[in-house]
Amino acid sequence: MTQELDRLPADEGWMERALELAQHSIGLASPNPAVGCVVVKDEMIVGIGRHEYDRKDHAEIVALKNAGEAARGATAYVTLEPCCHTGRTGPCTNALSEAGVARVVIATTDPSPAVGGKGIEGLRAAGIAVTNGVLQFQARKLNDAFAKHIQTNLPFVTLKAGLSLDGRIAPAPGSAPRGAPVFLTGEKAREQVQEMRHAADAVITGINTVLQDDPHLTDRSGLPRRRRLLRVILDSGLRTPLDSKLVRTAQDDLLIFCTVAPTQRQRTLEALGVRVERVAACEAATDQFATETASRGSAPRRSGVSLKAVMKRLGELEILSAILESGGQLNASALSGGHVDKITLFFAPIFLGPDGVPLLQEPITKTLLPIPPTIECIGHDVRVDAYLRNPWGES
Secondary structure, eight states, X not given: OOTTTTOOTTHHHXXXXXXXXXXXXXXXXXXXXXXXXXXXXXXXXXXXXXXXXXXXXXXXXXXXXXXXXXXXXXXXXXXXXXXOSOSSSOOHHHHHHHTTOOEEEESSOOOSTTTTTHHHHHHHHTTOEEEEXXXXXXXXXXXXXXXXXXXXXXXXXXXXEEEOTTSEEESOTTSSOTTOOOOOSOHHHHHHHXXXXXXXXXXXXXXXXXXXXXXXXXOOSOOOXXXXXXXXXXXXXXXXXXXXXXXXXXXXXXXXXXXXXXXXXXXXXXXXXXXXXXXXBOSSGGGEEEEEOSSTTSOOEEEEEEHHHHHHHHHHTTOOEEEEOOOHHHHXXXXXXXXXXXXXXXXXXXXXXXXXEESOSSOOSSOOOOOOOEEEEETTEEEEEEESSOTTSOX
């Protein structure tokens, strides 16, 4: 019998409920994947569970404990292939077998080399019927960052920008006071940006954006998260102002990458709760946050902050996902260096003219072939999402 014929009419409905539970794991599960599980018997839910990193138990274990003896002979719907190895907890495949579950319906296989289909094999070896691939697309979107990180130890990076119809991300420099909010998009679009920050482990910007805009870069969604959103600044010369909003609100959630040797300024920043790390200088022009401009129209000078080194370090810190919210220079460098996995653009119905700040401040050095985008109207704005690569490693 083929996998498609093995599906039952009710499978998608129950999996949608499991996906809702997984959605509520966002912000609470990282650096583990967001997973939801529903145990169903006699067309009734007898157990539910989601994964929260601090509580250790995987979604399947939570749901089985919730179901108790009712799990025997039931069907478990889980958004990610159950694990078959011992990590912080024992194998979920063993727990499902011991609980007497008769059938397991899975949304997607686990991209981890330690699992990657072995969980399904283990379930079938235990005599449990398995159906895989139910609402796979929706399930994978929830864990794009986990898929990228578990296979590469690098963060999944989304370049996010609000921009005008003529491709400008801000009015001409100097047209507004430093730190004064400039909103191109409407309230609904800005709410979605906060949801994106909530789902991310870090947000990255460059020193020029800090000097020009004086942003907060915080998660203001109001949703619970287990660790603060890490705010990352690429600042080769440690020029971040001590009175900036980022520094004044630092609570071990502000990390500056620089290229200079330790100085008194670094010690001052660290005393204010800022983490400062020195990274290697760039290896190539496309591997850096390339320029710091003294004034508009002046010749650029190379900053030397290696994006490759930054991404490697963020991966080591178990940063699974990062949003790039910066200016045209860093945007171009990140795209040219191949560090961006996805682009999310919010187009506002406005033109800012030739003096506005462009999305890309210099030509990108490589051809990009985005996977066909999704387009959505958000109030009066238009949201465009496009993947530059599939983090699951499949065509």
